[in-house]
Amino acid sequence: MGRTSDAKERLINSAIKLISARSYTAVGVQELCKHAGIKKGSFYHFFPSKRELTLAALDVMWETFREKVLEPTFTSDLPPMEKFRRFLDTSYQHHCSTRETTGCMTGCQVGNLAVELSTQDEVIRQKIEQIFEQWADCCERVLNEAVAAGDLPVEIDPRATAQAILAYIEGILLLGKTFNDPSLIKRLGRGVVQLAIVGKGFGETDIKI
């Protein structure tokens, strides 16, 4: 059962595991408590609702992703554009490993909740918007490094290009989940750098492309 002092952390870990494997709506408080090994009555001692638990889980998802995946790659000594390659390689390995263990490619934990809940829960939508903004900040810093290193043209719009890269990565993970096939990350991943190379077009905001 573990110590009571662990209970909050165990609930968060159970939420990340169960919700990522299925969906927010499909997983109830009772199942979360059973998985975390705590009594249902204790749940509300830690969180007023499943929504509050999910907000805490989103913070942990993002912090884990940032500390374990993004920072080691994006603040490394690699040449800027090589950082995106390394990131995609890490993502590919991760999704292969998850698929091997569970039988399923589960996609992006944050993107999954974004799609399921953005029209249903404004507080969760805003939390995910903040996470995506931080994710785009990380990409933007790498793009600025690439411009400074002369690897990308100075005319690119770093913010829009960072958002385009984030959209594309989320789209690849969506397609990978649909096809249950992590190899789409390899097959389509190079488009990330292609979007950056031609990123100067993003500066204009009309629909012309």
Add this chain to the structure above:
Amino acid sequence: MGRTSDAKERLINSAIKLISARSYTAVGVQELCKHAGIKKGSFYHFFPSKRELTLAALDVMWETFREKVLEPTFTSDLPPMEKFRRFLDTSYQHHCSTRETTGCMTGCQVGNLAVELSTQDEVIRQKIEQIFEQWADCCERVLNEAVAAGDLPVEIDPRATAQAILAYIEGILLLGKTFNDPSLIKRLGRGVVQLAIVGKGFGETDIKI
């Protein structure tokens, strides 16, 4: 209440409307029946389960999208790459209109179900995989036209480029739903053509990008 002979169609339309606005799991058979104006007991006369209704709804979603949006654009007399621009413009108008009516950008109806259900329902996952393959077929035909017209280099891998475009569009709609902001379609849409222009890189399948 409408005629009984309409009931199946009304159930499908209610499923498309309610599930797209929220999610599959959040919408129950009782609510679907109430929205469609039929008795709950009659539901199982038309569909053995909510899953079967959703499979029928996915067929209608795809056929409607193909007939009303894709075909008028992709089989028009427009220059090939202009077809993608027109498609994005149509998509932008549609999502602005939905947001104006409902307060929410609901994203891609098919992509929403893909994210929510791919790990939970193998039959629905396979149905969506087939829809995405057909969607990619449509993009691939336009890319082949563009190559034939000399607008894209002959070295592009049309299938992988079509998948990349599909992934990118789904990613833009995911981000748009998260930010509740259709203008991301305008802001990031031009990346579709950029992915195509540099699409020859997709021919290689290693992680190098």
